[in-house]
Amino acid sequence: MSIEINNESAAEADDEQLSRLGRYVLDQLHVHPQAELSIILVDTDAMEKLHIEWMDEPGPTDVLSFPMDELRPGIPGNPSSAGVLGDVVLCPAVAEEQAAAAGHSTGDELLLLTTHGILHLLGYDHEEPEEKREMFALQRQLLSGFTGRDAPVETMQ
DSSP, X not given: OEEEEEEOSSSOOOHHHHHHHHHHHHHHTTOOTTOEEEEEEOOHHHHHHHHHHHHOOOSOOSEEEEESSOXXXXXXXXXXXXXXXXXEEEOHHHXXXXXXXXXXXXXXXXXXXXXXXXXXXXXXXXXXXXXXXXXHHHHHHHHHHHHSSOOOOOXXX
16 A cells, blocks of 8 residues: 655644554545655645635635545455555644644544544545534444544544
């Protein structure tokens, strides 16, 4: 599994932990071992530009996902196809604000946002109430399994 971390922001981030989380989530969801994932950390200006360009919404956001090969989770013994999963773009400055408001660490918020972004790359969404329940339950389960503790409360924008 290829996971590339590119920190283009001025913020400190635990690249190794983000990479381990990515591997964990993809393993748990039976994504092909040759799948590729990119996690990019950007500053607020870069995130705002992406947010306007792709979502037509002003201001920076916390996480954006850009799927490539539209991979979906596999099942035990039958992983997804190999391919390029896509990019998860994180904004540590927004994550820091959200973490402070929620009472947990910026690192925990970045783990939450990374998991959320990967789930979007795999086709999960939260537009409808049932989709939201399913996605956020899976997100909590994956984060708890990775950290060995309760996942932080959802603070997504």
